[in-house]
Amino acid sequence: MNHVLIVDDETEIRESLQSILEEEGYAVTCAGTAAEALTLLRDAAYDVVLLDIWLPDRDGLDTLGEIRQLDASNVPEVVIISGHGTIEAAVRATKLGAYDFLEKPLSLARTLIVLKNAIETRRMREDNKEFARQLAARGTVTGDSVPMKALRQQIKLMAPTNGRVLIYGESGTGKELIGRAMHAESLRKERVFVELNCAAIPEDYIESELFGYRNSAVAGGPSEKRGTFERADGGTLFLDEVGDMSLKTQAKVLRALDEQRFLPVGASHPVHVDVRVIAATNKDLEEEIARGNFREDLFYRLNVIPFFVPPLRDRKEDIPLLVKEFLVEFGSQYGRPRVEMAADALDALKQYHWPGNVRELRNLIERVIILNPKVNRIERKHLPMLVYRDAGKPAARGEEFATLLQAREAYERDYILKKLDECHGNVSRAAESLGLERSHLYRKMKALGVAVREQ
CATH class of the missing domain: 1.10.8.60 (Helicase, Ruva Protein; domain 3)
Structure with a gap:
């Protein structure tokens, strides 16, 4: 559902527009001042702002300039509305980044067309940004070994299809890279590649991560959120560590795959999507099926094209x-x-x-x-x-240290870094693994010159 913010000091106009747009299927929030609007924009994401040029606390065009300075990942399209429109104001609004300029009294038909086009423009802009980011981050499937040559050939053959893919491999073998390579050579390469690590999301939140939510379904969060299935519409959804999903979540994913539609948490109408799913796991799913931990029907939906990434x-x-x-x-x-x-x-x-x-x-x-x-x-x-x-060759390393203290510190540093690698940069889990208090580990890391970044 697309979210529109109406900013106008006239209550009648706000209420009238809100009623009409909600009937058209938009989520609508209203503000009567520039200050209130800017606060709302900093707290939640909106697709389009309908902004009056005359506001009681600030000029609308000045407000437009401030909106354009917001976090680049959260900037909506802005449509200026005014009862005193001039060519000069329209030109200035365009230069400041407004999508369009509407005069009062508003034409309902024109307003709806402009709104629809503004939302599509924002979606294309976001898709292009995501695609550019992925191009910069995406590497190649490196290796001249026989298994890697065969894997590249398999990617080239299967990527242009819409068949679902299940990638097997131990942790750290590069399963996500294979998924990205599949997307890059697919017919969906111009659209987004969205990934979700099923093992990293707590059970209470994974459903909202997958399918999103509406109407403040998550306490303390924004009023709505697009899930990974919805964000991947038209593109590819990569479900990493799919074997770690609960049976309850597996049932909902199975239904979404079969119907290509789902019901966001708290929503009353289903969302239809066109998504190619690529899943990955470090588990033997057939063993998990035998143990009752994985649905056999979901396995067969995902395992259309199996890939194996060698260690x-x-x-x-x-x-x-x-x-x-x-x-x-x-x-x-x-x-x-x-x-x-x-x-x-x-x-x-x-x-x-x-x-x-x-x-x-x-x-x-x-x-x-x-x-x-x-x-x-x-x-x-x-x-x-x-x-x-x-x-x-355990003895050679000690020869480079002048003192026992230097050798001990080098070993401690290496061991701590190893544990941090195993815990993906999570200091709390590394401290637990080492049998240390978190604060003690931080002090030791500082003393040994160890920096850590969450992975």
């Missing part, structure tokens, strides 16, 4: 290419464009078993670059101690 330990010949890609990425990000990996360091990385797969390798490269700001050639001694131990 990094089964394609170690791809490690040099991945390392090169991550060195370029993080070297550029941290102002170090010419960082390279020495042969002895690369050999150690090839011997490590990579329980965290590609994600662990990527995090390791970023960590090494951050912790060695003056080093442009990463050598074996710069790698974390856990890599050494796994490579079967």
Whole structure:
């Protein structure tokens, strides 16, 4: 449902417009002053603002300028309305970013047409921004190993279809990247790619995340929210860790897939969508079905085209290419464009078993670059101690430290970073895993020079 904000000091006009627009299916909020309107706009998202040019506390065109300065992700289209319209005012409004200019008394037919076009313009603008962001973030499916070559061929063959895809693979293997690559080569590539990690959303909120809500269904939140199914309309919805959904949620997803429509929480009318679903899991769903944890009918809906992403330990010949890609990425990000990996360091990385797969390798490269700001050639001694131990060469690392204290601090730093990687940057969970109080872990991180970013 599209949300319109009417800003006019005349009560009769506000009430009349609100009644008409609500009959047309819009959600409508009203404000009588510029100050009230700006407060509403900072608290919730609106698609279009119908803004009177004469307001009791501020000029409407000045208010338009302030609206255009709001958070770029939350800027609505603005249609100026006035009973004293002039060409000069219309030109100024256009220069300030107004979508259109309507004169009072308002023509109902023209108002509805302008409103519809303004909403479509905003939707296209948001879709284009999302698409541009995805282009910048999207990488390629890296690897010259036989499994990765086969995977790229499978993507090329299956991406142009509308068949649902289920991607299997251990955590950190790059299942989301495969999903993005599928979308990028599909017939829906001009529309959005929306992702939702089913394991990261609490059970009480996952339904509203998937299907959205209306009429203040969530206490303390905005009056309505578009769910991931609705936001992905016309594009691709990527459901990560789909095996972690509850049976109750699975039933609703199954119905949405079958009917291509759903009822948002608190809504009285269903929303129709055209969505291609790509799901991913690190679980054996057939085992989960046998245990009663996953619906067999949903499995068959999702498993139209199965993909398997191999773990990094089964394609170690791809490690040099991945390392090169991550060195370029993080070297550029941290102002170090010419960082390279020495042969002895690369050999150690090839011997490590990579329980965290590609994600662990990527995090390791970023960590090494951050912790060695003056080093442009990463050598074996710069790698974390856990890599050494796994490579079967535990003694070599200690030779580079002058004192036992330095060696102990280096080990503590590596171990803490490892736990933070496992907990995806969540300090509270890492502290629990380490058996420390959260405040104690923060103090130790500060002392050891460990910075953490939520992943």
